[in-house]
């Protein structure tokens with residue numbers, strides 16, 4: 001089995017599941033300088049009065065259909081009344097003011113070559129903290145657990161709605177990573193079909209299960225845990241820099257055993273996920289000096305008839321500037337080897353873990 005030590009420079013690697021190609025540099029490269037983003041690093045400034053997601057500005061958004069408040073140690077779920085928003089919240093879920101999909105779309109159906117169907121769906125913004133400067137890289141484990149539990153709750157509810165084939169959950173932090181707001185938030189968007197990348201992964205999983213009797217992500221776990229691309233591992237999860245990373249400093253967080261439903265994660269698993277997320281994202285933030293990033297949940301559809309995949313989280317620090325080869329050909333060029341990424345992010349993530357466990 002090819003492990004880190006045998007790797008030569010100048011390779012063409014393929015993704016674990018698909019035929020996506022990644023070229024790695026034939027020359028030894030210094031890590032590219034990641035560009036800081038002004039707004040995102042200005043953490044110590046006072047809260048911008050213009051932020052519509054900050055506490056006190058609740059009336060500047062649509063009424064929240066889910067609000068979490070903490071009372072005498074217990075979490076209470078509420079929703080806003082029209083013109084009387086809930087105050088003192090710790091998490092707030094509002095309908096997007098610029099939705100990518102809508103419950104009542106206008107476009108009608110048409111066939112190829114001008115294919116069109118109505119973009120039925122719901123688009124929500126989950127404000128993950130009342131603190132304008134607190135995101136997954138620096139929030140408390142307790143708050144992160146609250147966010148993940150609320151996300152489970154919201155996603156479960158959306159699968160009960162009509163015309164929902166998939167619920168996509170993504171986080172964009174920083175303008176260069178296409179964040180809609182400076183205030184940290186998750187976007188939760190329902191789609192009337194499966195996203196192509198999720199479909200590809202689910203197809204590859206089904207093919208591997210049928211032909212080889214093994215889930216391809218379980219095979220990845222077997223080969224990567226404890227190897228040169230592991231960043232951090234906890235009881236239930238492993239964080240790795242994937243073999244054919246398409247983007248610099250990309251990393252994934254994967255359940256160590258075969259899990260297809262994020263919604264069925266136990267409270268213990270959610271706590272462990274919060275820990276590894278906080279440590280790796282906190283480590284990334286320190287190692288790369290608070291880069292903009294995208295975080296994407298690759299989850300199975302919860303529709304029973306749909307193909308399942310071993311769920312995981314993918315993180316892309318800094319929005320990569322894609323060139324013609326990437327945009328037009330689907331061929332990626334990555335200057336930083338995942339083995340080097342695992343070394344750097346691993347060191348910082350272990351440091352975060354020691355700090356958090358030390359505090360407990």
Ligand SMILES: [Zn+2]
Pocket residue numbers: 051052053054055131132182183
């Ligand atoms: Zn804010």
Ligand SMILES: [Zn+2]
Pocket residue numbers: 215216217218219257258259310
């Ligand atoms: Zn699996």
